[in-house]
């Protein structure tokens with residue numbers, strides 16, 4: 001296999017294969033066609049495959065992301081990646097961090113700690129270049145090759161919809177073919193071909209600012225903390241942001257100003273001169289990659305259009321401050337795939353996908369709101385705006401309220417879906433903070449074979465009953481009630497005094513007392529959890545009817 | 561939404577407060593005055609603490625200039 005290095009990463013070219021359709025009259029069929037093998041398309045293919053759904057993934061390219069692009073992966077994303085089988089590998093390679101430090105000129109204004117509490121499998125954030133994330137996802141997809149058909153250098157060129165399917169025209173070096181899919185996932189990025197073929201407007205705001213983004217290898221033991229300077233003394237930029245990545249590669253973002261000359265700033269030598277001013281003299285550093293970006297916030301009005309579903313950058317884009325692009329896209333996948341699988345298995349009507357549209361538009365709006373606030377703070381547009389911004393920076397050392405206003409990026413948070421239809425109403429009888437709509441919290445558990453593990457390992461991918469039992473009799477009772485709820489594919493997880501192997505269910509113990517604390521757990525407390533690890537409902541006592549009703553209402557097969 | 565206080569809140573020391581506001585700008589360039597006002601607004605808004613009251617104050621100030629509400633974030 002041929003390849004080529006960009007900096008320290010060796011890009012391999014994934015092999016192109018002549019499509020079988022060309023020998024079968026130029027036509028093919030599949031349940032799901034995914035356009036784009038970026039992080040979002042790959043994650044969707046894996047998630048669907050894990051739920052038993054086959055897909056074809058086409059990508060017009062044959063290498064992973066050129067340049068580091070998305071580097072900050074949030075705890076929630078890592079939990080999703082863990083469910084998809086790549087989380088541990090990402091964490092092992094990535095640089096774990098949780099502290100951000102913010103400076104004005106040469107003075108540190110404050111630090112923030114993103115995860116002060118322990119007892120979670122996944123860290124607050126890791127930094128890992130997008131090319132590694134994609135490489136690991138591709139490896140995982142290839143393990144699932146019986147259900148994931150990855151096709152490199154296959155370009156989507158046309159699209160036609162009918163009431164029952166989507167027919168895509170795909171170009172390859174050997175000619176054109178057509179595939180008809182029940183559903184098409186457009187994961188083809190910010191410049192989405194699917195979006196333009198359907199003529200859908202992608203409206204939003206351009207952030208009038210240019211950023212130089214440089215990856216550089218530095219032989220120095222710099223801290224892993226995220227460091228952000230407003231008006232640094234060492235560079236004429238408006239701001240500088242540094243993140244540490246694996247392999248001693250550092251990502252440095254320079255805020256150049258709207259009038260910056262893109263061609264000039266893109267010159268590696270000029271970029272390295274800036275880098276040297278950051279790292280100081282005498283430190284050896286080597287250029288890896290750089291690019292100049294202008295960012296914008298935009299989203300589609302709807303994330304579904306007939307049988308075409310948009311996910312990731314094709315549906316929404318934000319500025320990278322806050323790391324909400326890639327992380328938002330992975331949460332799209334998490335929200336979408338179990339619903340699409342349920343529709344394809346005919347367990348739910350296609351209308352279930354409307355909840356993907358509304359829930360993820362909410363997620364995108366939250367990301368856009370935060371991104372807009374950060375960019376407003378970073379780029380004052382008038383003299384008065386600058387006076388307000390500089391006022392905040394000047395007051396920050398002495399006034400905690402002003403420190404809280406300093407905005408260098410509000411980092412990606414898990415999406416809270418409280419209040420959306422489809423979640424059960426809460427009767428207030430349980431003390432724990434996890435209300436219906438919220439994503440589940442992790443906690444340490446012990447399994448029946450004595451091994452130490454994590455609660456979230458037991459919750460994703462299927463509807464799950466999580467219940468607390470005080471005695472072996474209660475455990476058996478929970479098993480009987482869950483079976484009587486008549487929920488297809490239901491998984492049962494019981495937290496009990498003692499973990500033990502138990503047919504048809506998983507009995508865990510609460511090895512640090514944190515499941516109880518985080519879930520208000522006590523004998524009889526029962527949660528029903530969606531396959532994407534969001535709380536669907538919770539009750540005191542276990543009632544098969546209530547469970548079955550809540551699940552069918554969520555799927556849309558039963559009225560409220 | 562919490563209402564903006566319209567009655568005299570200075571408890572007899574209004575003239576003094578006004579004099580201090582004016583005096584604080586004495587001898588400053590327009591730019592320094594602007595910066596001073598910005599910091600005062602931030603400190604006082606935090607002291608008020610209630611986002612609804614701050615929003616109502618912004619609306620009242622704009623209305624006195626004959627401007628529309630403008631308190632909602634701008635959609636560019």
Ligand SMILES: Cc1cc2nc3c(=O)[nH]c(=O)nc-3n(C[C@H](O)[C@H](O)[C@H](O)COP(=O)(O)OP(=O)(O)OC[C@H]3O[C@@H](n4cnc5c(N)ncnc54)[C@H](O)[C@@H]3O)c2cc1C
Pocket residue numbers: 035036037038039040041058059060061069070071072073130154155156157187188189190192193194213293311312313314320323324325326327328329
């Ligand atoms: C400088 C920078 C820094 C960033 N930092 C972060 C960060 O720290 N954290 C974070 O979460 N996000 C970050 N992001 C955002 C992140 O990179 C994107 O959100 C992410 O790549 C979106 O993934 P995607 O799979 O939706 O799209 P993409 O990664 O763009 O993938 C789309 C794929 O579709 C393929 N394609 C396009 N058209 C066709 C076609 N017609 N036929 C077939 N295939 C096609 C493309 O070749 C590509 O492989 C950053 C982005 C940039 C630019």
